[in-house]
Amino acid sequence: MPMFQPEIETLPRDRLRALQDERLRAIVAYVYDRVPFYRESFDEAGIRPANIRSVDDLTRLPFTRKEHLRDHYPFGLLAVPRERLARVHASSGTTGKPTVVSYTKHDLDVFAEVNARSLAAAGGEPGMVLHNAYGYGLFTGGLGLHFGGERLGMVVVPVSGGVTERQVTLIRDFQPDMIASTPSYAQTLAGEFEKRGIDPEEISLRFAILGAEPWTDTIREHVERGLGLTAVNIYGLSEVIGPGVSQECTEERAGSHIWEDHFLAEVVDPETGEPLPDGTVGELVFTTLTKEAMPVIRYRTGDLTYLTHEPCSCGRTHVRMGPIRGRTDDMLVIRGLNLYPTQIEEILQGIPDVVPHYQLVVTRDGALDEVEVKVEVTEALFREVGQDVLSSEVLEADQRLRTLRESIQRKIRNTIGLRLNVTLMAPGTVPRSEGGKLRRVLDLRQL
Known part of the structure; x- marks a missing residue:
């Protein structure tokens, strides 16, 4: 299979490691000089840039967490003046x-490069x-794959x-070779073609590059x-660059x-932060080696996986x-967007007639x-409705309940960007904590 940059993608491990050592030294000095947050955190840990000579010294550096990004919203972690920025993206937070x-502009060049690879x-x-069926806008997916496709020399349909x-019509009319989307949306398209009686052999698509949400071999099949x-996985996260951090061949x-010439990866024990050996599942951690702006x-991703240095037949x-x-x-990835239970809790806290049990x-x-x-719902509203059970019939018959449910759904959609189904429950019917960790999320998907 052809490669975009074979000289880099097949670089011998010793030369790749030497490149990482060089770039790690440079980026540590760069953020120490330019980002007050990193200078303060390094000083607190007793670290100076001169102490970091190679990847072996990486564990001496403190972690960066998502709350650090939130605490410095929106531009407090910039390493360049804002006037030097070429683009800003954003993803949902907690x-x-x-x-x-x-x-x-340099970062966007790297972004296109890794997506082309x-x-x-x-x-x-x-x-x-x-x-390209990824969403365009603040979400990094659409534009990331778009410019990667153009860099590779592909014809991109945005x-x-x-x-x-419309997607089905364009696939039939334009005869694309590859599709980029979330795995769940690829399933939706497959179902739509089946409903229309279109045989898979009649579909022009040969490859699918899927990501932005968890999926399994069952979904792949x-x-x-x-x-x-043939479907393969693409992985990325906005905090590191977006899609194109890693790719299944x-x-x-x-x-x-x-x-690895751009992103230095570790897997650590989620509790202790200690590095874990190849093949052991832990939390994925990234250090960007070439980013200028941020x-x-x-950076602790929160994602659980393992690393392997075993040779790959692709070269x-x-x-x-x-x-x-x-x-x-407790983060969920729903249709490519992040959803945290705490977001729902904060929304509900500002709505009369409901209590924060969900x-x-x-x-x-x-x-x-x-x-x-x-x-x-509150006891007061429940007494006013005068029902033992908030059945679907009662919800549809009572204007106040319908209005309440619709207002909650609307506020969730306006705040998070997802349309969720809201069910109003009688007081005392939602599970409470019994001393252990409260299970806010009941995931019934068979992934």
Whole structure:
């Protein structure tokens, strides 16, 4: 399979390590000089840039966490003047404020480069047509794959997400070779083609590059069978750069190659922070080696996986990460967007007639994830309604309850960007803590 940058992607491990050592020394000195947060945290840890000579010294540096990004919202972690920025992206955060990430022209060049590598590893070649069904906007997915496709020399169709009927029409008319989307949306498209009686052999697509949410080989098989293609995983996160941090190759499809000349990866024990050996599941940690606008040092992603340095038949020498096994926090990824239970709690706190006892029930309806928000009404409202059970018939018959439910749904959508189903519950019917950790999320998906 052709590579976008074979000289880098197949770089011998000793030379790759020497490059990482050089870039790590440079980025540590860079953030110490330019970012007050890092200078203060390094000083507190008793570290000076001169103390960091190689990757072996990485564990001496303190971690960066998501709350540090929130605490310095929106531009407090910039290493360059704001006038030097070329673009700003953002993803949803835990407190209603988005996690803001910024890019210089150099950063956007790297962003396009690593996505071009990823598309090539996924089967893309110059001249192929890429149907890009990732969302465009503040979300990094759409533009990341878009410019990566153009850098590789592909013909990019910027469809964005949703409007399935239009997606199917454009796939049939434009005859694309590759699709980029979330795994669940690829399933939706496969189901739509099946409903229309279109055989997978009649679909032009040959490859799918899927990511932004957890998925399994069961989903892979469903997508491949339904669309008649080969599907591989792309991984990324906005705080590091966006999509294109790592990519599964079509040769082995056994872990995603992390582009180590730009992103230095570790896996640590989630409790102690101590490094873990290859093959042991722990929390994934990244240090950006080449970012200008907003570098991160030892950023704890919250994603649980493992690393392997075993040789890959594709010839790429960059370390591979396994599939994401879960998260260290309660974050859910629903249709490519982050959802935290604390976000729901904060929304409910500002709404009269409900109390902050709630539960999120996650299911899968066909190919798409659905979230039901069960929330209790107040005793006063319950007495006014005069019902022992808030049945669906009662909810539809009572104007006040309908209005309440609709206002909650609207506020959730306006705040988070997701349309969730809201069920009003009688007082005392939502589970409470019994001394242990309260289970706010009931995940019934069979992933």
